[in-house]
Amino acid sequence: MYALTNCRVFDGEIILNDKAVIVEGTYIKEVIEESALYEKYPDIEKQGMGGGLIAPGFIDLQLNGCGGVLFNDDISEETLKVMNATNHKFGCTSFLPTLVTSSDENILKALELMENIENIEDIGVLGLHLEGPSISREKKGIHNPKYIRELSGSIVDRIQKAGSRLVKIVTMAPEVSEVETVKSFSKNGIKVSMGHTNATYEQAKLAIESGFGMATHLFNAMTQFTSREPGVVGAIFEDKRVHAGIIVDGIHAHYASVKIAKEILGDKLFLVTDAVSPVGTDMEYFFFEGKKVYYQDGKCVSAEGTLGGSGLTMITGVKNLVEQVGLSVEEALRMASLYPARAIGVDNKYGKIESGYTADITVLNEDLSIKKVFSKGKKVYPSKIE
Numbered sequence: 001m002y003a004l005t006n007c008r009v010f011d012g013e014i015i016l017n018d019k020a021v022i023v024e025g026t027y028i029k030e031v032i033e034e035s036a037l038y039e040k041y042p043d044i045e046k047q048g049m050g051g052g053l054i055a056p057g058f059i060d061l062q063l064n065g066c067g068g069v070l071f072n073d074d075i076s077e078e079t080l081k082v083m084n085a086t087n088h089k090f091g092c093t094s095f096l097p098t099l100v101t102s103s104d105e106n107i108l109k110a111l112e113l114m115e116n117i118e119n120i121e122d123i124g125v126l127g128l129h130l131e132g133p134s135i136s137r138e139k140k141g142i143h144n145p146k147y148i149r150e151l152s153g154s155i156v157d158r159i160q161k162a163g164s165r166l167v168k169i170v171t172m173a174p175e176v177s178e179v180e181t182v183k184s185f186s187k188n189g190i191k192v193s194m195g196h197t198n199a200t201y202e203q204a205k206l207a208i209e210s211g212f213g214m215a216t217h218l219f220n221a222m223t224q225f226t227s228r229e230p231g232v233v234g235a236i237f238e239d240k241r242v243h244a245g246i247i248v249d250g251i252h253a254h255y256a257s258v259k260i261a262k263e264i265l266g267d268k269l270f271l272v273t274d275a276v277s278p279v280g281t282d283m284e285y286f287f288f289e290g291k292k293v294y295y296q297d298g299k300c301v302s303a304e305g306t307l308g309g310s311g312l313t314m315i316t317g318v319k320n321l322v323e324q325v326g327l328s329v330e331e332a333l334r335m336a337s338l339y340p341a342r343a344i345g346v347d348n349k350y351g352k353i354e355s356g357y358t359a360d361i362t363v364l365n366e367d368l369s370i371k372k373v374f375s376k377g378k379k380v381y382p383s384k385i386e
Contacts (some may be wrong), residue, residue: 001029003037006112007049007363010330012056012338012352021054023359026376030355052371053329056337056351057093057360058314061169061344062104062129062217062245062272064098064288065309066279071097072289073277075109077117084124086280088373088381091336093360094126094350098274100289101132101143104155111158114166121358121379124375126346127168130159131216134181135196137172139221142297142308143196144289156181164189168344171216173197174207186211191344193240196221197232204235208242214343215244218261219253220307237264243343248320249312251299255324262325264286270339271317271332276300276309319368329368 009031020037022029022044031074032040065071067086069079080097087095099110110128114120122128133147142181151159159167169184170185171193185192194207195216200223204212215222215236223231236242248258248271262269273279277286278295285294293300300308312336321332341351343378349358359377364370 001025001039002045002047004054004361004363005034005046005048006051007039008051008053009353010053010055010333011354012334013330015053015330021353022376023361023374026359028353028355028357028359028361031353043054049372052365055333055362055364056353056357056376057362057373058091058318059126059340059350060087060092060095060273060275060314061270061340062098062131062274063087063095064100064275065277066275068277068281068283070277070286071099071110071289072102072106073287075099075106075113077113077123080117080125081122085380086218087124087314088375089280089370090315091318091362091364091370091373092124092314092376093362093373094124096126096129096344098129098131101135101140101147102289103147104152107155108158111162111166114162120166122376125163126344126350127166128170129169129171130167131171132174134177136176136198138172138198139196140197141221142288142291142293142302142306144291147289150176150178151181157182159190160184160188164345169193169214169216171195172212173199173214174210175199175203176297179210180206182211186213189345191243194222194232194236198223199232201230201232201235204232205239208235208239211243215242217252217272218244218246218269219257220247237261240265240268243268243270243339244332245270245340245343247272247274247310247312248317248321248325249310250324252307252310255320256323259325262327267334267339267342269296270343271314271321271335272340273312273314273317274310275312279311279313301303315368315370322368333363
């Protein structure tokens with residue numbers, strides 16, 4: 001047990017002053033007045049945070065890869081560990097490894113991997129995000145058209161067997177997906193997300209009613225809002241029940257578009273990176289399902305000019321929300337922690353600095369740079385070798 005002292009605490013709702021955070025094992029024991037610390041815990045180990053801002057660890061619900069690895073290329077525990085360690089440098093303590101449109105063999109391999117790891121949360125994993133393969137060919141983006149298809153009954157059954165503990169999100173295009181599949185996933189707690197879709201406004205509205213409760217990278221790879229056809233974006237804006245991830249890098253969406261979406265969707269909008277292998281490295285290119293993608297000036301793009309993931313990190317996304325979109329630090333931090341936790345139903349133990357919550361903690365300097373990171377109660381950044 002130890003106490004984090006000399007800090008401000010963003011508990012997930014508001015910033016508190018003159019508090020100490022007590023960590024016991026992998027959980028937050030309590031947040032108390034620092035003046036009461038010495039009387040209640042006279043012998044406790046104290047770790048001063050130098051006036052830093054303590055916040056809940058960031059949660060990325062769409063992460064293809066980072067640190068030189070890509071989940072689609074190597075579906076292994078080692079890949080997940082590399083992604084987790086890389087995330088720590090950028091304040092992210094939990095993520096959904098994202099398998100983009102791929103073969104049945106790779107889907108089965110990813111499901112088996114989740115089942116064979118004793119405790120996936122120990123390495124920062126909250127479950128899988130299966131992005132495809134039931135997507136629109138017209139809105140495929142960088143996804144390999146060779147693998148675009150309707151999910152077979154056996155794969156649907158296998159995903160259902162793995163359940164919502166291991167599969168958190170399945171991204172599908174409603175116009176090419178079986179309604180019964182959507183309903184069965186939704187009924188069993190697996191979040192179904194509209195993405196890579198060419199659906200009309202009417203199709204999107206019906207999809208929301210049938211169980212689509214999320215949207216994948218809002219604005220990107222979906223039909224846009226126009227005067228005569230509101231599209232998928234219009235259906236999401238009108239309904240307001242849909243949780244939506246958004247890539248705030250100034251490349252995937254104009255910052256003004258992010259601001260407008262935020263004003264409409266409020267706490268349903270959350271930050272994602274959609275990051276790929278070059279993040280945290282000096283790589284100049286990588287291969288995404290057989291297609292060469294170049295990485296330059298934070299932009300990932302194929303030779304044809306198609307975006308292939310992003311070079312965004314969670315802390316840069318938070319900074320962009322504050323400095324470019326004009327949000328308060330508190331709201332930007334919620335979009336990086338509490339709101340994604342709510343979107344996948346884990347906000348009972350992630351996304352807050354509160355008694356009983358997992359001790360995933362990101363400590364920020366005044367300029368929003370990363371000072372320290374704790375995962376499951378252990379300091380993971382900076383490490384001894386950094």
